[in-house]
Amino acid sequence: MEIKNLGEKDFEKIMRFLEDVYGHSFNSFCIRYPHVWKKEKLDYQNILVIEENENILSLVRIFPLTLIQKDLKIKLGGIGAVSTKYEERGKGYMSTLMNYAIKKMEDEGYPLSILWGDRHRYKNFGYEIGGKLVLLNITKRGLEKKKVKSVEAKRYLGEKEILNKIIEVYNEKRYRIERDYDYFQLIYTKFGTSLYYSEDNGKFGYVVAGSTESSGLEIRVYEVGGDEYLIVGILKYLCDRFGKNSFILEYGSFEDIPDIIVDCSSYWRIEPCGMIKIIDLKKTIETYKSVIEDKLSEEDEVLFEIEGKSRVGIRKEKGKLKFIEESENIVKLNEEEMVRLFFDFSGKGIKIDGKAGKLVEKFLPFDLFFPLIDHI
Secondary structure, three states: OOOEEOOHHHHHHHHHHHHHHHOOOOOHHHHHOHHHHOHHHOOHHHEEEEEEOOEEEEEEEEEEEEEEEOOEEEEEEEEEEEEEOHHHOOOOHHHHHHHHHHHHHHHOOOOEEEEOOOHHHHHHHOOEEEEOEEEEEEEHHHHHHOOOOOOOOEEOOOOHHHHHHHHHHHOOOOEEEOOOHHHHHHHOOOOOEEEEEEEEOOEEEEEEEEOOOOOOOEEEEEEEEEOHHHHHHHHHHHHHHHOOOEEEEEEOOHHHOOHHHHHHEEEEEEEOOEEEEEOOHHHHHHHOHHHHHHHOOOOOEEEEEEOOOEEEEEEEEOOEEEEEOOOOOEEEEOHHHHHHHHHEOOOOOOOOOHHHHHHHOOOOOOOOOOOHHHOO
């Protein structure tokens, strides 16, 4: 079963195939995900297909991503567009492509991968639910209780000078996706979103809102940035202008949420941000090395083992993390359980008994936030 990459001449064929498999409308992938599916953004070396007589039977795409989590840069392989022609399902094409994609990410040095979809489908490949989204509900009543006044907000229409201000305040976020300039230009053209901004005495703030066209009273807010008082003022403006009653905002951590936004919130909750796979256990630990060094005590040591896959031991010596071959403190789990131990905030994480359990509780779970607007 040959796995191949297509090229620029195959753009239309790829689009029509995906639209047919997902039942989407014409050009919907370019409209829904312009930052990754516009013709000029396609990375054909990471689009993996199985063909027959030049007809695509199955497709998987890898999306190279970099997450910024506080002071950490995390290389992440996103998986999307997992698709098989309806008449060809059940023949193992998707499994073949997924296993190939996982091996490709391993060879290219990815510590982690993320995707979205049915848990039972992707657990077979070592993915498990994890990561953290902090979601806050802000209502019109909450804004009024805190005496928030509507601010003069304008719709962003692609003005270069405004985009530069957005980029500046976006890059101050401690939890974000690393974006290049083209990505910024495209991400705010996503179907179903609109960006409003406000400026006052040298301060700048913006809100990326979901569609205001629906009859519902709630708006999903995909991204905010800049001055927190301008942000809540823009939310009040959207309430007044479109007759909406509440908003859902997302953050990577409670410690990054400004007090005024917490004060205006009616409630909050934590949700996972996707399904995560540990591609390389040692590289994952290296990625979070500074976090572990900060939390472990001197001479603490523990060994992690993914059953049938890999084992990595760590020890803190003279303030630095050292990799070791053996330890009496062993945490041995399967792939999905290790993801839950490393990245689960829901309370469904894995409980480790004994000394090893007390050690890993010092630094696990790790932060991992992936914003909804950047979904692939």
